[in-house]
Amino acid sequence: MSSSDPKTREWENDVVGWDSPEDTSNPMNWPKGKKIRTTLLLGVNTMCATFASSIFSASSPYIARQFHIGDEVALLGLSLYLLGFAIGPIIFGPSSELFGRRPTIILPMFIFACFSAATATASNLQTIFITRFFGGVMSSSPVTIVGGALADFWSQRDRGSAIVIYSLCIVGGPTLAPVIGAAISESYLTWRWTEYLCVILTMTVVCLDVLFLPETSSAILLSNKAKRLRLETGRWALHAKAEEVDHSLSTFVHKTLSLPLQMLAKEPMVLLVTTYNGFSYGILYGLFAAIPIIFEENRGWDPVPAALPNLATLVGTILAAAINMGYAKIIFARYMDTHGGKAPPEKRLPPMMIGSVCFPIGFFIMGWTSYPRINFFPSLIGLTVVGMSFLLIFQSGINYLIDGYTKNAVSAIAANTFQRSLFGAAIPLVTRPMFHNLGIQWACTLLGCIAALLGGIPFLFERYGQR
Template sequence: MVKDGADPYLVHWEENEQANPKNWSTLYKCFITFQLGMVALAASLGSSIISPAEAAIGKYTGVGREVSVLCVSLYIIGFAVGPLCWAPMSELLGRRISIIPAMVCLSLFSIGTATSKNIQSVLLTRFFGGIFGSAPVSNVSAALGDIWDPKVRGTAVTFYAVAVVGGPTLGPLIGSALLVNPHLGWRWTEYIEAIWAFTITTLLLFFLPETYGPVLLKKKAQRLRKETGDQAYWHPQENIEVSPKTIITKQLSRPIIMLTTEPMVTCIALYASFVYGLLYLTLEVFPIVFEEQRGWSPVVGSLPFLGLFVGVCAAVFINLANQKRYARLLDEAHGKPVPEGRCPPMAIGGVLFAIGLFWFGWTANKHIHWISPVLAAVFIGAGFNVIFQQCINFLVDTYQLYAASAVSANTFLRSFLAAAFPLVASPMFHNLGVGPAMSILGGIATAAIPVPFIFMKYGLALRKKSKFAPVDDD
């Protein structure tokens, strides 16, 4: 049915059309969400699985700890750079083409790291591995927005976020177990990453459909022209000029433009970057607390990361508890997304995060029972994951078609902080001590607690200033 004044040849979704990803069955959407979660897990696991091997790599290549820690930091810097390419590509060519080839390259560069003979090749392959591994991190949340309505998307993102955050928390434990096996060693941390990435990529190759609406409508227009012989059918996606100049000036630059000119993207990115950076700080701090100070073996010293993971999983219940309230707000807004409805759990997460940091810092002493800092890690994991999930939901609610670029702008900033924090962790915590160093970070986290409340009060005003997501006041 054509609306008054509408172009009858402009291709759009018909009511209840099954080709529309929003109309796919719930079971099929869940299967797609599972695939997207697993590919995100594969990429995020690659960031930390090598962290227990830093000393072994340093010994093999003849470099100090200051250089070997770059194995983690350069991968995360790749996470910052990559989305600037993959997110606009997904909005130009679709989600599949922006994820599957990149995951193949991640697998190949992981093998390259595993077979490296010197530190230069290790660091180079890790950097490029991060660039290609960033594709699912920046695009999966946008793909979830393609298939799920706002009312239930929060639930889907909740379980996806467990996969994204679970990788960095489980990676050190897996890496430690591989490292202590005399028949395996540090190279197998990357071989396992490659095997996992190849396995999931094969699954995607056969079972992951295209989910991006404009690309699907473009194909529909092409099909209608072919079937009817009427060349008048069209879709705006076909009019996007694809040339090196437009790709650079309009597509690749979009995330940076959004980060620097969109108030909501800037605010969310600054808040998310701090908590995300601290997650990667634990990769260096936990070995100091549990291996150096308490004398635990590498594998046992990695078990406290399970505390972080338990917290990550516990965050699921906090976020799900907000779904009923968000659904009510959505109904009151006549089905329009309400980003500010994501803020109450974010506020809870901010409090949990600050408590966890102070608690961990002042119970990390070896004379205090180990269960106390591990329980503090649960609070850190829960607080981080709640904040992370709601920031993603907020951006997808706000920017919708440009969600991938908005998320990649967020990923760009937070990844640079996440790359920097492991570099400063060792000198900071060795010179200041665990308690004072963690208290500084806890103080910053405490100062950030009002941020969600600011979003709740001024979020609508900030969104009204957006060039990419104008607010419909009707």
């Protein structure tokens, strides 16, 4: 049917869109202040989820002591939580496309707070492990959705700086949590208050979400606008483009839920980038098991001081955030200005290349300066370099996937979250045996060699990505 056909023109007139290119209802046209506030609120949701993930690592020795189990078994509470991170994205990523970002964040985060309360009051190990797993499933919603939500209202030019905030929240939560968790667990409050703290933080953020978090999905906003216009005008043919999509359960299961897994299986870019991101993310959680070995067992520090080196990782991520922000504001923005406001996804890779070179170096420094006769400061330098490299790799990977798969950005981020969560669940379980059996020096050397091998991925895509 041609576009000149009267029926076609009539049908096109029934499609609801924005009133004008400058319509402020369009998230892309929101005032900058509203965009920044929304970014910060989305970031805080993410930080609650990741904070709860690693605070358990500090309390696990006390749980092991109370329930008379080994430290490796107690760490299952961390790994099961991260395993939930792998399951949740397959549900919440596509669901946010159908029902909107706002409800798909608020409801799961409220349920997550309930599971955290159940962990805090648990009287046996089974309850702890079950509630940690389902808490991880629920809290994965902002970790999955926020990357795509930022693409809803930030342009390609400005998105890199926004992702810096998101990435810092992902890293800031788990690097601060072990220090806070160790201090709480050592005090009269006991380890249960690490979970109560998660409940308090999460419920505070959920209340802020209910009051201030706007819907960011254009498809959902236009669908809501179409519903309102149908009621106001009585023109029942009015509809949004999103309402033309088949939302049946079979379509949701076969097409939408499976899309992240299909991308992992069929897209080399998604598979390799998410594998590299997954390894670096798993290392972040592996450090929570390795740092007590390096500083508490090896150097004889007390539990709370032995948790403080986690802050070196945080310092590294702040340095990486500054590098990423400078690259986005100066080099990337200048490229877009000179190329008609467009840039290929491969222009996101230079920070990842820097991280890929520094990543193994950080491991080698951390491992071979860990002897008790050597001052602890060089080991902190190694941790700082590892933390910096992690964020350079992690953030560039997210930007690369969003730019490469803009229309399916949420599904690409869901695939990334799924892959990295599998690594995050597995690596902490093998870290303690590996560091005890190989020794700190050779365990760090092994990790550095793996990091060096994977470090070729950004250089590969920089050269052949467009092809």
